[in-house]
Amino acid sequence: MSLFWRIFLLNSVVLVLVTGLLLGPVTVSSPVLPGEAALLVAGLAVVLGVNAFVLRIGLVPLQRLSRAMATVDLLHPGRRPSVTGPPEMADLITTYNAMVDRLERERALSAGRALTAQEGERHRVARELHDEVGQTLTAVLLQLKRLADRSPAALRGEARQAQEATRSSLDEIRRIARQLRPGVLDELGLASALRALAAEFTGHGLTARLESRGPLPLLADDVELVVYRVAQEALTNVARHAGADRVTLSVRATDHGTELLIHDNGKGIGPAEEGAGIRGMRERALLIGASLTLESSEGRGTRVRLWIPSGPASITRRSDEAHV
Missing domain, CATH: 3.30.565.10 (Histidine kinase-like ATPase, C-terminal domain)
Structure with missing residues (x-):
């Protein structure tokens, strides 16, 4: 039974019961007597309490859905509220779960495309660092070695320092290239x-x-x-x-x-x-x-x-x- 009919039928039962009591043994005088006022207040409290109880029971699935919506994280997939409650609530929860499923699939696809593009760009940059910059620095290193061998003793120390700085730069370039694209993973x-x-x-x-x-x-x-x-x-x-x-x-x-x-x-x-x-x-x-x-x-x-x-x-x- 839907939430609407639950609340409507319950209120109808309560109102019919109150009407029957007023037409039967219960009467209201003018002015209202203390006993009659107490009876009316007690009846009103019962009606409000029953309505509050029915609404709380009926809205529990909605509260659970609200908590799930507030804590949803697409990086932690699989968390879904259970489909329970009246038909309207069950339909709402089912629709929400289907929406989250679709969002997780779309996020996975978009993240996959982004990471694939990122790895492709890393591979390209690593190859250019290794093939272009690395080869250029290697050639410079060889030239500096020949220059150091032919330099006068007064300049040989500075040439050696330039050679060591170039070698350090070449090692750093190779390290960065390995981080961008681990060749050992492909080869070994x-x-x-x-x-x-x-x-x-x-x-x-x-x-x-x-x-x-x-x-x-x-x-x-x-x-x-x-x-x-x-x-x-x-x-x-x-x-x-x-x-x-x-x-x-x-x-x-x-x-x-x-x-x-x-x-x-x-x-x-x-x-x-x-x-x-x-x-x-x-x-x-x-x-x-x-x-x-x-x-x-x-x-x-x-x-x-x-x-x-x-x-x-x-x-x-x-x-x-x-x-x-």
């Missing part, structure tokens, strides 16, 4: 890429280590790239904000999926809101149907867990990277 696979990533972040008081957790499944290219980018962003957050001196990466496979875990011994995230880096990791996880969870407490560091369930995303691709 996920295990080697994560090991190289851990080595890259080891230094300046931070030790990053990759733990072996048995054989890994052969994942599709886009899944491997998401795992690598999540690990890269998590390690970047540790190096910049955690104040940690140790961070551990582990990847393991189960019968139900693949897990990436990054755990540091820093100060934790605290009450601060999630930044762009964490939101970016969540968006990447959603692209491959994975879930990202963070656990943080003061003095015990932060745990970032990426869980990739077994399914169409875990497509076998290579045969030379079965173990970490």
Whole structure:
């Protein structure tokens, strides 16, 4: 029965009952006697109480829908209010759930296109840095070496300094190119890429280590790239904000999926809101149907867990990277 008819029929029953009482044993004198006034006030209180009870029961689904609308987050999919209540409420909740489903699909598609374009641009910039800028600096480095060898002793020191500065710039260019597009991921696979990533972040008081957790499944290219980018962003957050001196990466496979875990011994995230880096990791996880969870407490560091369930995303691709 709809909410309208519930309230209408209840009010009708109450009014018919009151009318019957007034036409029967209950009368109202003029002036009103104290007993009659008390009876009328009690009857009015009963009518109001019954109406309040029916309205509260009938509006519970609407209140639940309001809370769901206020707390909806497309980066945490799957949260839906249950479809209950009168037909109008059930239709409203069903329509809302369908709208959120559509928004999540559209957000995933748009985020996928944006991240694909971002990775393409990173690949182009990395290739140009490596092929154009890197080759130019290499040629300059060779010229400086010949110049240093032929220079007088008084100028040889300055030539050597220019040579070292150029070599440092070349190393920095190569490091930036590796961050933009991890060539080791394409050439040697996920295990080697994560090991190289851990080595890259080891230094300046931070030790990053990759733990072996048995054989890994052969994942599709886009899944491997998401795992690598999540690990890269998590390690970047540790190096910049955690104040940690140790961070551990582990990847393991189960019968139900693949897990990436990054755990540091820093100060934790605290009450601060999630930044762009964490939101970016969540968006990447959603692209491959994975879930990202963070656990943080003061003095015990932060745990970032990426869980990739077994399914169409875990497509076998290579045969030379079965173990970490």
